[in-house]
Amino acid sequence: MSTAPAPAVFNPDLGFAAGGGEMGAVVRGFDWTDTPLGPLETWPQSLRTAAGMMLAARHPMYVAWGPQLVLLYNDNYREVLGAKADQPQHILGQPFCVVWADVWHQVGPMLAATMAGESLWYEDQPFTLTRNGYAEQVYASFSTSPIRDESGAIAGVLCVCSETTGKVRQVEERLRLLDEIGEATRLAAEPVTIMAHSTRLLGEYLEATRVAYADLEPDNDRFTIRHDWTIEGAISTVGVYSLDLFGSRATSNLRVGRTLLINDVDTELAHGDGYEMFSQIGIKAIICCPLVKQGRLVAMMAVHQQQPRTWTRDEVALVEAVVDRCWAHIERVRSTEALREADRRKSEFLATLAHELRNPLAPVRNAVELLRIGADKPGLKERMLATMERQVGHMVHLIDDLLDIARISSGKVVLQSARVTLQSVVASAVETSLPLVEAAGHELALDLPAQAVWLEGDAVRLSQVLSNLLTNAAKYTPQPGRIGVAAKAVDGMVVIKVTDTGIGIAPEALEAVFEMFAQAPHSIGISKGGLGIGLCLVRHLVTLHGGSVMATSPGPGQGSTFTIRLPLAAVAAALHDEGQAQPAPARASLRVLVADDNIDAADTLGDLLDAMGCQVQVTYDGEQAVNAAPAFAPDLVFLDIGMPRLDGYGAARALRAMPAMDGVKLVALTGWGAEDDRARTGAAGFDHHLLKPASPEQVAAVLATATPASR
CATH class of the missing domain: 3.30.565.10 (Histidine kinase-like ATPase, C-terminal domain)
Structure with a gap:
């Protein structure tokens, strides 16, 4: 008379049920006495809990416990072990490095990092395993997490894994065709050549009737089929079309990047919803893969079949990959063409810039020489000064245009509306x-x-x-x-x-x-x-x-x-006085300190200020300016920003830190005039920000803001 097996009973001392599949029974019946883990009843609660979770899981999992990383595993992990799983007595209780000696050089560092506190994730990791009596290339995706014991210390590793060899092999087959397409288009110098190679290789691989590549216009509706490959006897579809021809259902999906998949036009498309377009060109099955980049539909690749066809998931994935690869190659060629054009235009620009800067320099140089050799000639001085003023103004205009382009390109132009x-x-x-x-x-x-x-x-x-x-x-x-x-x-x-x-x-x-x-x-x-x-x-x-x-x-x-x-302005504004107040003349008693490492710039600014009735002291770096300030006691300080030893920012901060300089006006002189440049000078303590070269009118306007009584 046979006796029925006793029902599974949860053992609170072990921390896992008397179930857990075949491996649960093996673990409970295994003699652990001579292993590093010791008898089952002596296991710490943390190990019991981890083992219970692992054995009850349906996903392949293992636990590596203790300093020697002793291996425990569940039923589904036996598929990873292969023939090794037939002899669990040679695996259970053994250190991981013994069980998987052939991959220990890869897995050992991963487990060590996890024992140090890191949680890791690997996808499609390659390994060469000897599990069925011979070496084989396999792939696995897995995560490792540390397990802590009752004291909070890390005592083991929990690994959740799955073998992905089959998936990787399928991907490799698709990639073979994509590497082939890549090789065929690698040296292509024109987009149409890339389209020709890509559509032909894909069409021949899928044994399709037609493969077409299309670019989308910026209006997100019109698309242009620039090239298609067809079998003999099939018509070409090259031309310009509207997405609406696909029908409302298909069009809404294509615009957001969802592939249009039709196995039989006659049964899946209604009249007025795309049926007529495909019937007109004798097509009964379609894969149309849209490509969306940065939220915009940019390209499509379509595979047509003359008879109904049930497309596989792998075939759809392949077309999706090819359109992305084809577009990337085409954009590479177009970008290369654009770079060549940009280089050509940049070279022309630099040559033009040199020419444009030389143009005003020539009359300025001539005027200087004429003033030197013929200053006593009637009217010469006035004419030469007018010439120099015009030409300097021309150079300033050129530089201002360049700065404006730089500001606009970087989004730093702020309108004063x-x-x-x-x-x-x-x-x-x-x-x-x-x-x-x-x-x-x-x-x-x-x-x-x-x-x-x-x-x-x-x-x-x-x-x-x-x-x-x-x-x-x-x-x-x-x-x-x-x-x-x-x-x-x-x-x-x-x-x-x-x-x-x-x-x-x-x-x-x-x-x-x-x-x-x-x-x-x-x-x-x-x-x-x-x-x-x-x-x-x-x-x-x-x-x-x-x-x-x-x-x-x-x-x-x-x-x-x-x-x-x-x-137009939304509401008409009242008339107002558009005249601009003229800057008040500088007071004769203003004391002005100038600092600029460009000696000519410093001296000429000093001469201009002197002519405006100011008392001026000129220095040639920031350190000199800071040292001269206490004795000179300026009302206004012009500081060049880019100076050696101590730049304009440092000099401004040093002057602001002096109690005797309380109330002094600081003016930044710089070639940088973007909003963040002005914000930086303001943060350093400057009251004004003037772009070089500052005009006499700008200097006079700044002088009008300072008085000897301001300190």
Whole structure:
């Protein structure tokens, strides 16, 4: 008479049930006396708990306990052990380094790190195991976590693992085709070559009817199939299409990056929902994989079949991988082309910059020499000074444009917005540009509304926009020419048109003229120079104001029109006095300290201040300025920022720390004028921030803020 086995009973002393599958029974029946763990009843509660959790788990797990990392494992881990699992008496209670001697060099450091307190995760880690009598390459994903004993010390490791060899083999097969595609396109110099190789290899591999690659237009609707591979007899689908042809259900998924998968068009697509498009080209099954980058649909790859076909998950994954790889290669080629173009334009820009800087330097140098050898000639001094002033102003304008581009590119331009009239902006721009327009013998015509038109914007920047357009018109118009500025309010916007009778713009260059360093073709008889950044600035500044700008031209030699659209101010503002107060003259008793390591700059500024009636002391580094300040007792201090020994920031902090300098005005002189540069000088204790070279008007305005009584 047979006796039924006793039911499983939980043993509180062991910490795990009398179950846990086959390995649970093996662990309970194993003689642990001669192992490093000792008899089962002597195990600490922490080990019992860990072993109970492990044995009850359905996922492959093991516990490595104690200094020797003695191995315990559950039923599902036996698959990892292979034939070794047939003899558990040779594994249980053995140190990990004995059981897995062939991979100890890999696993040992991982377990040591976990015993030191780290929790680790590895995915598809390769190992060479000898578990079935021969060495084999396997892959596993696993995590290791430390186990603490009753005292809180780390006493063992819990590992949760799974073998991923099969998955990795499938991935390797897909990668073989992708490496093949990569090799075929690695040296391709044109996007169409990459498309041709990718679609052909994928089509032949899948034995498909057609494989097509498409780029998406910025409107997120139109797409262009630039190339497709087809079997013999199948028609090409190269052309421009709308996503709406796929039908509403498919289109909504494609736009967010979900693959369109259809095994049978006749049963899965309704009339009016994409059925007609695929039926027209004789297609019954489709994989269409969209590629979304930074939230925007950028490309698609479609695989077509003439008859119904049940696509596998691996086939879909392969197409998804190929479209991503194909797009990456195409972008690489396009980026390389863009870099070559950028290098070419940069080289042209540097050559132009050198030319543009030499242009004003030549008359300045000549004027200096003429003043030296003929200062007594009537009227010479005034003419030469006027020449130098014009040329220095030209250089300052060039440098200001460069700084503006740098600020805009880094997002550091902050508009000083206020209500301003269109008429005042145009007047300011005309005042700036009129000398160049008149010097070229051009006629300038204005057509502005009689009533004030109010805008919300930065008056200086808006004037700069129009001034740049007028300056360009004057440069690129044969003399005598006609330049016009016309404006009117239309549907909540002000539309400003700047027209000229100049050299015109070719149709293909209408958009390119707004790119960095872009210039019209050179013409010795027409061009007056420039860095090719004026129109780039125009577009950036107009965009910052919420507007737009576009160029139109009938063609070369037929003039150009630049049209700006800007939003009108929401509510008309009251008329206000737009006159600017003139700076008060400096008081004769002001004591001014100057520090600049550029000796010429320091001395000339000192001479200018002296001519303005100030008492001046000039120093040539920050340390000299700090040492001279107590005895000189200045009311105002001009400090260059980049000085040796002690820079302007350090000198400002040192002066602010002197009780005797309480109330002294500090002025930073620097070539850096971004908002964070101004914030930094303010934090260092400066009252004013002047960009080099500071004009006499700016210096006078600063002097007006200081008085001897200010301290």
